[in-house]
Amino acid sequence: MRSLEESGLIAAKPFLIEQDYARYSAEQHGLWSELVARRMAQLQQCACREYLEGWEALGLERERLPRLAEVSTRLEARTGWKVQPVSGFMPSRAFFEMLGAKRFPTTTWLRSRESMDYTPEPDILHDALGHLPMFAEQRFADAVAEYGRVCCEIEGEEKLERMGRLYWYTFEFGLIRQDGKVKVYGSGVASSQEECTNVLTGGCEICDFTVEAVLNATVKVDEIHKRLFAITSFAEIMGAVREARELVEAS
Numbered sequence: 001m002r003s004l005e006e007s008g009l010i011a012a013k014p015f016l017i018e019q020d021y022a023r024y025s026a027e028q029h030g031l032w033s034e035l036v037a038r039r040m041a042q043l044q045q046c047a048c049r050e051y052l053e054g055w056e057a058l059g060l061e062r063e064r065l066p067r068l069a070e071v072s073t074r075l076e077a078r079t080g081w082k083v084q085p086v087s088g089f090m091p092s093r094a095f096f097e098m099l100g101a102k103r104f105p106t107t108t109w110l111r112s113r114e115s116m117d118y119t120p121e122p123d124i125l126h127d128a129l130g131h132l133p134m135f136a137e138q139r140f141a142d143a144v145a146e147y148g149r150v151c152c153e154i155e156g157e158e159k160l161e162r163m164g165r166l167y168w169y170t171f172e173f174g175l176i177r178q179d180g181k182v183k184v185y186g187s188g189v190a191s192s193q194e195e196c197t198n199v200l201t202g203g204c205e206i207c208d209f210t211v212e213a214v215l216n217a218t219v220k221v222d223e224i225h226k227r228l229f230a231i232t233s234f235a236e237i238m239g240a241v242r243e244a245r246e247l248v249e250a251s
Ligand SMILES: [Fe+2]
Pocket: 122, 126, 131, 172, 187, 188
């Protein structure tokens, strides 16, 4: 087994944990099941093809919280990515380092029944239901790894903040046009009943994705989105990461 240093995980090391699966209560498995039932009812209609295929491919279950080690084994066989349990929100350098090493940082705690609709920090619903299925799509997964590598090399908080806008409006809140409809692939929309409903009911302007537009779009973390961006194919995202790097480095 490779050491963390050999894997390139140095800044991330203090945040890496094991998932203590035995600690989940029956109530928590029940809450996961309710949350998943509610989200999947909507996502069957509005998630992109790749998301729904990824959900099946990773063997995510509706009845019990995911065993991340099992999900990781399936994911690695498919796209080379691993699922890495982490203790919570990570500083940006540690986060980029993990993405560059093809390990998706996944929280293990589950929101409470009192905050079923919203948590300010990501939980296992946001990370596992929202993010992980898309990592089974090779073009998406490759683009996230490239994003991590690029951000590890960029110096300067202002430049990184602009790169963060690309992440936000693609991997986190991205939409895609498929079969003449707008579909969801970003975790922030996929995991949120409110954001997803807002997109489906026309509460949100949907613009064609361009790197320039996204780099000029500000990010407001605590508001429902009034404007999001739709790509037309996952083949676009790798090019977008590289174009964003050039624009940000030149600015
Ligand atoms: Fe996220």
